[in-house]
Amino acid sequence: MSVDAATVRHIAKLARIAVSDAEVEALAPELNNILGWVEQLQEVDVEGVEPMTAVIPNRMRLRDDVVTDGGKRDDVLANAPAAEHGFFAVPKVIE
């Protein structure tokens, strides 16, 4: 299969990365090369193989359902590009 300019634009949209026409032109062959190269996995017989989920057997730990954190609003906001009134500030979302 081949990634064309329209597909590159679609992926970029999904990834929320603005791309210029020049970037689309450069990315299409690059992505095709990489995807063509990983295509060799199609020749592996994976019949009956479970996809790996953990490299080292480990159990999922659960903690008690209680508040263990919090009261860190100022820490959380300290690195925000824009913060107002104790909240993250973003461009207007609802017209």
Next chain:
Amino acid sequence: MNLTDLGIAAIRDGVRDGAFSAREVAGAFSAAVEKGRALNAFTVETPDHALAAADAADAARASGDLKPLSGVPLGIKDLFATEGVATTAGSRILEGFKPRYESTVSANLFAAGAGMLGKLNMDEFAMGSSNETSAWGPVLSPWRRSDGGNAPLTPGGSSGGSAAAVAARLAPGVTGTDTGGSIRQPAAFVGIAGIKPTYGRCSRWGIVAFASSLDQAGPMAREVRDCAILLEAMAGFDPKDSTSLDLPVPGWEAGLNSDVRGKKIGIPKEYRIDGVPAEIDRVWEKGIELMRDAGAEIVEVSLPHTKYALPTYYIIAPAEASSNLARYDGVRYGRRALPDNGNLTDMYEATRSEGFGAEVKRRIMIGTYVLSAGFYDAYFNRAQKVRALIARDFERVWGECDLILTPTAPSAAFALGDKSADPIAMYLNDVFAVPASLAGLPAISVPAGLDDQGLPLGLQLVGRALDEQGVLNAALALEERAGFTHRPNAWW
């Protein structure tokens, strides 16, 4: 005595014995960091941090309260969140980010008495094998070819600043991280040691995430013993990382023993690949001879899915990265770009377009593609199945040998710019490193010799899960016999 020639053990012991003060050590290394700026190994210098830890160490000695790393100054890869100290992961998108918390690994090191000389340059988000993807410019290797040409060489990547700092004696030891070779390949390129422990040994909490099922922290230093000392301080169970292993940390330094008589060392035939320079084969043969000389039994083994490891990695790692890097949205931290009259989506797209470099965008795009509707099964799910087969290869081989010996990288360090036009050529650098990453196994690189141009070559030892001790011990045996004492001539 030049204090910056000392390693971790020598500094620790010298401070303990009163041969010199911790403050002298921190001062000497901080001066070396400043003098070494031409290498571009550090993104931030923190001499005050190192000196404060040194003063605490000197006070601790006076009061008899020395800790395992008292008096040892370290470099910290810029992937580790350090409280109040800029942490950028080599990316413009994190420009100005000063974490309000400390990563578990760096906190463990500081609690053990270590100080921080600064933050170490790296490939952007650890995506790269040459340090050329860093937003802050490439790190230069302290090594140069012996042919008289002064072509700037790569220190490898992604832990390129870490590798250069240790090789150039700007730091006695450093932290690195390894997702698909990012500790081992740079260690090999600059003639130092570096170990990636078993997945889950070191907490990932506070390490900027690249590919969470692969990312592991580990130490880099000039000697195997120093790696053991540092790893012991870095590792340990952390409830804040759901994949952290709830196991005691062995006393790896105390357990060091270079007697490998009777150990079986596997030589995987699939690692003999076409197009690898003869000097790589030669150093591998030399390593085999040294291990045989040390009394180990050499056995040929087969890891049949080896050739699929790299393409598997280049599906799984970008997929996880595309998910992990979704957090850089210009809202919560780092850089924001907002076009005039732009809405929220415009802000996301502009922020990520301006903030990420070309390689990071490429990997996010690949990851987004392989996870997208209609392709998930063909790419991602299949890669996870092949990954299971790669892990199974190792499981089977552990019935025939105790450790696996391979070259670390398929070449010596290359010149900056040599591979940047061809992503796949760059990816092939990690062909020998990636299988152990996919299987989560402990693996070390130790310097083993020089190539015809006077550049270091490394050998890799891979062990069973949780057998860091076996890996370290075999590496020590190799180190003792290889007798690698070369160092770069200071031109910086």
